[in-house]
Amino acid sequence: MLSFEQKQAIIESFPELTKKEISMKRVNYHFEESLYEKTIVVEKLHPNGNGFVYVGDLLKYDKLASDKGLVNIRDFEEHALRDIIRDAIDFLSEDLDIPVVEKWTSREGLTLELRHHQRDWNIYYQDNLEETFGTREDAVEYLLDEGFKLKK
Incomplete structure (x- = not known):
């Protein structure tokens, strides 16, 4: 200590x-x-x-x-x-008025959105919330583990 x-x-x-x-x-x-x-x-x-x-x-x-x-x-x-x-x-x-949205795609062509909203990092499929994370790093790790890549 x-x-x-x-x-x-x-x-x-x-x-x-x-x-x-x-x-x-x-x-x-x-x-x-x-x-x-x-x-x-x-x-x-x-x-x-x-x-x-x-x-x-x-x-x-x-x-x-x-x-x-x-x-x-x-x-x-x-x-x-x-x-x-x-x-x-x-x-x-942190200014919560600045939205962040990233599109992530799988090999099968499925697209998810990673959205930063009021301190949380949320993963959406269409308009449905799938997962919520406290850090971007945790959300990205989840997406990569699930086979998604950041769409450029």
């Missing part, structure tokens, strides 16, 4: 974040450039190593996040802590 000081050093390596001390020697880190009302990325980091990262409704962290979209980082190692903070910043800086 990382110490409080190690976690602070990792968090403070993200220049986008601003440190704000709160009660009981705890610290919050804000992302002031957030496109949303929510600006706190790291909440209540405590000298005992406990703290939370806001991931909202990212499917990638669905099993770890509380109902409020917070993940406890007490037992996180450096790589996992860096990844979750980067994901949280990306989450708060």
Whole structure:
């Protein structure tokens, strides 16, 4: 487990974040450039190593996040802590009004669409939702495993 000081050093390596001390020697880190009302990325980091990262409704962290979209980082190692903070910043800086649609085809000529919609990556056959993924990488892995290729 990382110490409080190690976690602070990792968090403070993200220049986008601003440190704000709160009660009981705890610290919050804000992302002031957030496109949303929510600006706190790291909440209540405590000298005992406990703290939370806001991931909202990212499917990638669905099993770890509380109902409020917070993940406890007490037992996180450096790589996992860096990844979750980067994901949280990306989450708060993502403009959901920009649609992404990719067409994927199989050898048999079947076409599926991979659509990015409000943080999720959805696979559609015609207008029917087939699968939902939290990351593009997971959706692409699924499509490739099923024998689909990105249509150019």
